[in-house]
Amino acid sequence: MAEYKRYRCTTCGTEYDEAKGWPEEGIPPGTRFADLPDDWICPVCGTDKRFYEEIVD
Amino acid sequence: MSEPRIPTELVAPIFNPATFSNPDRVHDIFRTLRRDYPLAVAEVPGYDPHWIVTRYADLREITRQDNLFHGGDRSKTLISQAGEALVKQFTGGQSNIFRSLVQLDPPEHGAYRSVLAPSFMPDKMLAFKDNIRTVARDYVERLAAFGGSCDFATDIAFRYPAQIILDLVGVPRADHEKMLDLTHWLFSYADPDLKRPGSNPADPEEITKTWNIVFNEFKEYYEPIIAARRANPTSDIASLVANGKVFGHEMEERAMISYFVIISTAGHDTTSATTASGMWVLAENPDLLARLKAEPALIPGFVEETIRWASPVQQFVRSAVEDYELRGQTIRKGDLVYLSYTSANRDEEVFENPYVFDPTRSPNRHIGFGYGAHICLGQHLARLEMKTLWEELIPRLAAVEMAGPRKHTESEFVSGPKSVPIRFRLQ
Numbered sequence: 169m170a171e172y173k174r175y176r177c178t179t180c181g182t183e184y185d186e187a188k189g190w191p192e193e194g195i196p197p198g199t200r201f202a203d204l205p206d207d208w209i210c211p212v213c214g215t216d217k218r219f220y221e222e223i224v225d
Numbered sequence: 226m227s228e229p230r231i232p233t234e235l236v237a238p239i240f241n242p243a244t245f246s247n248p249d250r251v252h253d254i255f256r257t258l259r260r261d262y263p264l265a266v267a268e269v270p271g272y273d274p275h276w277i278v279t280r281y282a283d284l285r286e287i288t289r290q291d292n293l294f295h296g297g298d299r300s301k302t303l304i305s306q307a308g309e310a311l312v313k314q315f316t317g318g319q320s321n322i323f324r325s326l327v328q329l330d331p332p333e334h335g336a337y338r339s340v341l342a343p344s345f346m347p348d349k350m351l352a353f354k355d356n357i358r359t360v361a362r363d364y365v366e367r368l369a370a371f372g373g374s375c376d377f378a379t380d381i382a383f384r385y386p387a388q389i390i391l392d393l394v395g396v397p398r399a400d401h402e403k404m405l406d407l408t409h410w411l412f413s414y415a416d417p418d419l420k421r422p423g424s425n426p427a428d429p430e431e432i433t434k435t436w437n438i439v440f441n442e443f444k445e446y447y448e449p450i451i452a453a454r455r456a457n458p459t460s461d462i463a464s465l466v467a468n469g470k471v472f473g474h475e476m477e478e479r480a481m482i483s484y485f486v487i488i489s490t491a492g493h494d495t496t497s498a499t500t501a502s503g504m505w506v507l508a509e510n511p512d513l514l515a516r517l518k519a520e521p522a523l524i525p526g527f528v529e530e531t532i533r534w535a536s537p538v539q540q541f542v543r544s545a546v547e548d549y550e551l552r553g554q555t556i557r558k559g560d561l562v563y564l565s566y567t568s569a570n571r572d573e574e575v576f577e578n579p580y581v582f583d584p585t586r587s588p589n590r591h592i593g594f595g596y597g598a599h600i601c602l603g604q605h606l607a608r609l610e611m612k613t614l615w616e617e618l619i620p621r622l623a624a625v626e627m628a629g630p631r632k633h634t635e636s637e638f639v640s641g642p643k644s645v646p647i648r649f650r651l652q
Binding site: 176178179180181183192209211212213214215 | 347596
């Protein structure tokens with residue numbers, strides 16, 4: 169299985185970690201960023217999903 | 226207009242800076258508005274009509290659509306008709322004295338924001354942590370030096386976040402007091418204790434006159450710094466802004482000066498107000514202090530709740546770019562919408578027991594830092610500053626109580642505690 173990745177909102181800096189998901193938003197751990205709905209928005213600032221960028225360590 | 230109207234006697238006080246010296250009254254007004262007029266029009270003499278947006282969901286819906294609700298076509302903050310006319314006179318036809326990130330619309334806003342945004346992302350805060358802790362410890366020592374009583378707002382909260390951000394900008398310490406004064410003139414143009422000497426709050430044009438003076442003061446101050454940083458860039462924020470490129474070109478002059486204005490004022494004033502609010506809450510709730518001392522892990526939640534609780538930014542105003550349906554009403558193209566952050570952060574539809582201070586509130590999705598593309602650029606820095614100060618102070622704070630009445634700033638724009646007299650004992 170491919171490693172989980174992390175993504176960051178380019179507006180507010182909020183991170184989405186595929187390993188953790190976002191349970192309080194109804195997104196279970198292990199949910200791939202690509203599998204989030206296209207109309208998903210940053211829970212903190214409302215930025216569109218397309219403005220999240222992958223974090224490359 | 227056939228839209229629902231708010232009785233003038235109910236809504237007019239929120240157009241008056243003096244009302245905000247009494248936060249309980251402000252909350253009473255908005256509680257009534259949320260219940261009876263959640264989205265309705267205010268017609269207050271001397272002002273254009275405004276839709277008053279009181280509900281959290283509505284505010285978020287509007288503020289995440291910068292393409293549909295502009296901040297720069299009209300004044301971004303509440304202003305009288307006379308004041309707005311004078312702005313156009315001072316600026317050659319623009320609607321705002323300042324052209325900072327606050328007032329800019331897409332695509333300019335994104336281009337200007339990207340000049341500093343990378344420097345304020347969460348991972349960049351690591352580089353600031355040690356210095357912030359050093360400054361926080363210094364301020365705890367300063368508090369100790371007061372010997373058991375002080376005005377926490379003016380003696381500590383006004384100064385701590387200002388020192389941190391102004392150091393980062395590259396402003397010499399000797400000039401920090403001047404920056405604090407200009408900040409107060411800007412955000413508290415009508416407050417009898419903080420306003421610009423000589424200003425006349427009864428003058429409907431006063432906000433414009435004061436803001437124009439503030440702009441020119443900052444322009445005079447920063448122009449030599451901009452020139453110096455262009456000639457010899459350093460690692461400070463002033464260098465980043467002075468050499469920042471927007472669409473491949475230098476920044477437009479008013480926008481560049483405004484960039485420095487916003488960092489030098491909004492970069493600390495709301496954090497000051499929130500920090501002062503936190504001490505006020507602790508001084509009135511000894512059980513809360515005891516709990517935080519016993520459970521330091523609650524401090525981040527305490528900080529988050531102080532941000533919701535304080536909500537220092539009272540309002541921003543936007544204008545509709547086209548007709549828009551919201552809550553069963555039609556906001557017409559060109560209509561003004563007054564966004565109440567104070568109201569949204571007490572919205573009963575979102576926050577359980579919104580008038581209860583709860584450091585364990587989770588999730589705490591307040592919009593004290595705003596929402597959408599204009600969300601506060603410095604939010605992570607502000608959180609770090611407050612978390613660090615409380616981590617240093619709370620373990621040593623054996624007891625604290627109010628030593629007199631707190632006072633709030635008379636400002637319909639940014640309002641928070643301007644005086645928090647306390648008696649305290651440090652360990």
